Amino acid sequence: MFAGRPRRVVCIWFPRLASDRVLRACPVDGPFALTLMQQNTTRLYCLNAAAQGQGLQRGMPYSDARAFCPDLQSQPADTAAEERFQLVLRRWATRYSPWVGLEGHDGLVLDISGVAHLFGGEAGLLADMRQRLMRAGLFAQIGLGDTRGAAWALAHAGEGQAAPGDPLTALGELPVSALRLDEKTVIALQRLGLRTIAALDAAARAPLTRRFGPDLLLRLDQALGRQPEELSPMAEPPHYGVRMTLPEPIGLTDDVMAGTERLLRQLCTKLKAQEAGARELMLTLRRVDQGNQQVELRLAAALRDPDRIISLFERGISGVDAGFGIDQLRLQATRVEPLPVQQISHVSSDRADQVDDLISRIGARIGLENIQRFLPADSHIPERSFIVAPAAYSKPEGGWAAPRPRPLSLFPPEPIAGSGSRPPKRFRWRRMSLSTARATGPERILPEWWLQDDNWRGGLRDYWHVETRQGWRLWLFYTPQNPGWFVQGQFA
Amino acid sequence: MRKGRVHEVCGPSAFGFAAVVAGLAGTRFLWVRESWQGSVLNPVGGGAFFDPAMLLVAQAKDQLDALAVTEEALRDGSMPVVIVELSQPLSLKAGRRLQLAAKAGRSTGLCIIPEGMGSNAAETRWHSTPIYDPKDSTLNCWKLIKNKTGTNGAWNVRWQAASRRLHMVSPAGE
Structure with a gap:
């Protein structure tokens, strides 16, 4: 970014971000902890200083913590609110530098190359930052180094600053756990006797890579500035x-x-x-x-x-x-x-736009989801052979095919008197006595067993297209498994 | 049927009449109904009359909303045909408002009304009944029972699904 000038990176670590956020709103005297359901147990998620002083730790079961410390006050954690709070802090940190990224879920990383003099040098900048964070009630550990890895190490292993161009002096005495390694590697390194970063740096590289993979030395090189590491600032979402x-x-x-x-x-x-x-x-x-x-x-x-x-x-x-x-x-x-820019064609009409406007206007009165259109569905069940979709969120679809004549209107099945598997010669429906003149059928439709449907409890149905001498053309069905006749639709 | 006016239809096969009107227009159309009504339009069955992709359905809470939606759609003109199912008689004022809206938008309105509940403002009123015919199952009798600009009459019509055309049958042929 600034050729020839050393890069300077600040890492701010909030060890108690979650509990500090809650305690900012309602301060509590004495031990306080946030709990979270993890691995089927309620565990401590974040503690304040008083609770840590009582010997409680992160990740211990909540019931154990209550046994150790009976006056522990607690509250369930809200991880979504913490993420939002971290974004708020990120936005706050842009007062120091435009180049601010998130570090894990409880830290920030700032590239302050070339901006420190605006705050009276690096020491002045860190002091200002520390003072403002303290006033906001947030406990923070701040590390300053040439690289992201060095800043992280210094922030997490206590506070510290590495002089430009000489990371090993400041980092050398820090434990290897400050290198962003997983816990297993850290324990294995300690068993090998490599407790500090200086010791790790002095060890032969090839056997380490063979034993631990390339990740370990990559982290070491990133911290010492031998390998570059990018720091991505987050783009501000557009505000409408x-x-x-x-x-x-x-x-x-x-x-x-x-x-x-x-x-x-x-x-x-x-x-x-x-x-x-x-x-x-x-x-x-x-x-x-x-x-x-x-x-x-x-x-x-x-x-x-x-x-x-x-x-x-x-x-x-x-x-x-x-x-x-x-x-x-x-x-x-x-x-x-x-809504990408579109080529306006000279032949297209504005009918579709007009219809959209009409839907918006009607939707303002009766609700946008009450304006619907039908989409075809692949089912033989008459009620499920179409889908009703809100017109504002769907496109019209073709592919309507009726292999057999279907009624124009459907209603909930209305029982009529009748027996036998042939349509009754005479029947009464809606207080009218009708006589069958012609019956076409049966068309057997089986219920879809993979879907629960109370209306199809009666089992399979034999559908008949019945034309009556009085003119009515009805859609009747007979349920052989549960004998009975019903009217379900009317043809035009 | 004259464009830019509101018409009415009643009788046992009023749905069929409305579907034929929509099919002959061959354009986009809006079907306004009250959401509590039990019988629903089946688009698969309607495919014999019109293209279901052209259909939009508006579910109104009550008749007041249904009329407001109808008026809005008629006035807008982007829906050449608007069909509305009514359950209560239309007052003269409401009927007249629909007529003015249809005139402003140059679109056709069709009210499906219960029998004997017509409004005086309607341009025409039709009564549609299905008739049993041994050879065919689309024969309907359409009676024009009110006409502001002409005489009444009755026709027997038959729908041809393949070509989406209406065929007139002479009553003497029965």
């Missing part, structure tokens, strides 16, 4: 939100619409730069009395055309209660989908 604060509150629908349109144009420019389209939008209107009014808009297709979106907002905005006036508008795309 814009807001506008007004000097005077507004209350008219037209004014709010005009403000929304301005925000929408900004947002759509952002979306266009990322080749994305909004699927769900949230407009938050803050009133003078600090109340919030929210307007949610769900679209049938990803969209970034402000003129089309603004007309869809009309219904939602007209229902807003402005109270004493609105002084802040905030528009956020809560769900975003990729």
Whole structure:
């Protein structure tokens, strides 16, 4: 990155990140631990200093810990919140350097090459960092070295700094466990008598590689700067939100619409730069009395055309209660989908767009999932020969084939009187007496045994297409295993 | 049937009538229904009349929502045919609103109504009954029982699934 200048890397290790995060919100006096279900046992996940002072360790069963230390206070751990907290810390650390990455799940690594002088040198930078972290209630160990491996080693084996260009002086006395090795290798190395990094560096390389594989010496070389190691900063996720604060509150629908349109144009420019389209939008209107009014808009297709979106907002905005006036508008795309730029053909019509708009508009009233389309399904069971899918999240499909005539409307089976395996000559259905003129069938349909379906408890069915002298054309079935006649559908 | 108006159909095979209308139009269409109703349209059976890929179904909570959706879709014009199943009689105001919406969007509306619950605003009202025919099983009798711009009448029609065409049969031929 900076040719000719030594690279300097800081590693911050938070040994008690999880418990510090919880204790920041509600401080506790005395021993405190977070517990997590691991290997079918509730185990200690993270401890505070007081608990460690009582002799408790990470990973010990919670019941044992309670026996050792009866006044232990505990709380279940929330690993997802910790990951979020680590990202927050990462973002905070960009105040020192733009090049910040995550280290494991409880550390950060910063490349501070060429930025230390802004904070009064490396010592000043570390002191500032330490002071701010302490004020935030986070216990941290900070290591500074030429490489990522050296910084990691110094942070985890107590605190320390390695002078530029001379890692071995600072690292030499550290135990081999500071080299990011797995536990088995560390124990094996200690049995061989290689307790420190200096001893490991002095040993012959070839037998070590033969015994432990290339990984051990790669870690050593990375720490000592003989092998390069990359440090990847995380990209900031794009933020799709814009807001506008007004000097005077507004209350008219037209004014709010005009403000929304301005925000929408900004947002759509952002979306266009990322080749994305909004699927769900949230407009938050803050009133003078600090109340919030929210307007949610769900679209049938990803969209970034402000003129089309603004007309869809009309219904939602007209229902807003402005109270004493609105002084802040905030528009956020809560769900975003990729929407690549497409070639506009001169023959394509805008019918599909218009239909999508219509679906969005109707969906705003009755719910987007209540507008459905049918997709073909591979099943002989009449109720399952099609799938009902929300139109906004599916594409129309072809491949509709009916090997035999199927009724136009289906209803839940309605029992009729009748006996025998032939359709009854006369029967009553829906208070009408009908007489069979022609019956086509039977078509035997077996239940799908691999699916549980209560409607098919009656066993297999023989379907008949019955035309009555009165005109009704019905779909009857007979269940031979459980004798009975039912009407299930009507032909056109 | 005139475009840009709302029509009504009742009778035992009203579903068949609606399917034929959709099939003859050959375009996208929207079927609005109330979600509590027991009988559902079977797209596999409907394949004989129209292309099920062209069909969108809107499940409304009650008749008020169903009418609102219908009006919106008619006014928009991107759905040339909108079919709505109604369970209660339509007031004159609601019927007139649908007519205006259909006129604005130049699309055709069709209400499937229970027998004897027509609205005065409808352009035409049809009564469709299936008729038993020893040779064929698609014969229907369509009676025009209300017509704002002409005379009433009755036709016997038969549907040809292969070509999706309607065939008129003379009543004397029975």
